[in-house]
Amino acid sequence: MNLRFSCRIRLDIRFCIRYNKNIKSGSIHAREGAVLRIYALGWHWAHTADFEKQRPEGIHGMQIILVQSKARIGMGETQYQVEPNTAFVVESFFPHSLCADGEPYTDDWIRFDLENDDSQFLRELGITFNVPIPLSSDTVSRLIAVCETVFRSDRAEKDDTLRHLLAAIFMQIKSDYAPQKMKSRTHYDIEIERIRQQIYSQPEVDWNIELIAEQLNLSVSHFQRLYKLRFGIPCSKDILTSRMEYAKQLLTTTDLSAIEIAERCGYTDYSHFSRVFAKYACVSPAKYRKNKQ
Numbered sequence: 001m002n003l004r005f006s007c008r009i010r011l012d013i014r015f016c017i018r019y020n021k022n023i024k025s026g027s028i029h030a031r032e033g034a035v036l037r038i039y040a041l042g043w044h045w046a047h048t049a050d051f052e053k054q055r056p057e058g059i060h061g062m063q064i065i066l067v068q069s070k071a072r073i074g075m076g077e078t079q080y081q082v083e084p085n086t087a088f089v090v091e092s093f094f095p096h097s098l099c100a101d102g103e104p105y106t107d108d109w110i111r112f113d114l115e116n117d118d119s120q121f122l123r124e125l126g127i128t129f130n131v132p133i134p135l136s137s138d139t140v141s142r143l144i145a146v147c148e149t150v151f152r153s154d155r156a157e158k159d160d161t162l163r164h165l166l167a168a169i170f171m172q173i174k175s176d177y178a179p180q181k182m183k184s185r186t187h188y189d190i191e192i193e194r195i196r197q198q199i200y201s202q203p204e205v206d207w208n209i210e211l212i213a214e215q216l217n218l219s220v221s222h223f224q225r226l227y228k229l230r231f232g233i234p235c236s237k238d239i240l241t242s243r244m245e246y247a248k249q250l251l252t253t254t255d256l257s258a259i260e261i262a263e264r265c266g267y268t269d270y271s272h273f274s275r276v277f278a279k280y281a282c283v284s285p286a287k288y289r290k291n292k293q
Helices: 003-019 118-125 139-151 158-176 187-201 209-215 220-231 235-253 258-264 270-281 285-292
Strands: 035-046 052-055 062-067 071-075 078-082 086-090 096-100 106-115
Touching (some): 035 139, 035 158, 062 071, 062 139, 086 158, 106 139, 106 158, 118 158, 139 158, 209 235, 235 258, 235 270, 258 270, 258 285, 270 285
Antiparallel strands (some): 035 106, 052 096, 062 086, 062 106, 071 078, 071 096
């Protein structure tokens, strides 16, 4: 690694350490204890010129996808033809597709979870999710390469180092971001984003689309149209996804009985929960837990 780039990384990390200690920078103010937890990543992953990856349900966790070749990227119902060094910050479970465009497809990527109100940190950065962000240099790619090295290491304080590196990546993306070129967010965009956060944080709630629409002073059809336009998925399907993904998490990370898990996911009838889960995951709850052990 050359000296100039090494210095830039150290500067970014020092900034992020100050950032996590509640020091303001512009209009951004981070809270102490915020954790952006990386759980998977890849650097310069190469594929053939006929590469095509469809993710109609999205994936668990947020992503940074940095496209390193000409490509056709689908975000919800919108298709983008992008040049190399274009980044996307993709929301959890947001439908998307990745396709080569006349040449081998290559990208860098990071998948991470938000913890302790990190969503506020991202909102304050002012970066719009699920849209292309052309970058002016290869700094983000180089930072992802460093992340990969640290991620695969056994060094002490690895998690803290990765958190600061990821914050540095976001600050670099922010510096290249041109909000004046993007569509401004409306009141309904903000409210619908808030509702989706509630749906995923409270899967046990008996969500009613008619009541949600009424709270926003919208007709049901208008609300459903806005929701699908914003997230690329119908609200009713998103509610189901939030419950099933939470059930999968509980099945693999806790010793709760399947009946208890069903209740925590908003189902009072276990047999109904079991049928819905089997249709969603293609296996029963018991078999899913056994396969993941």
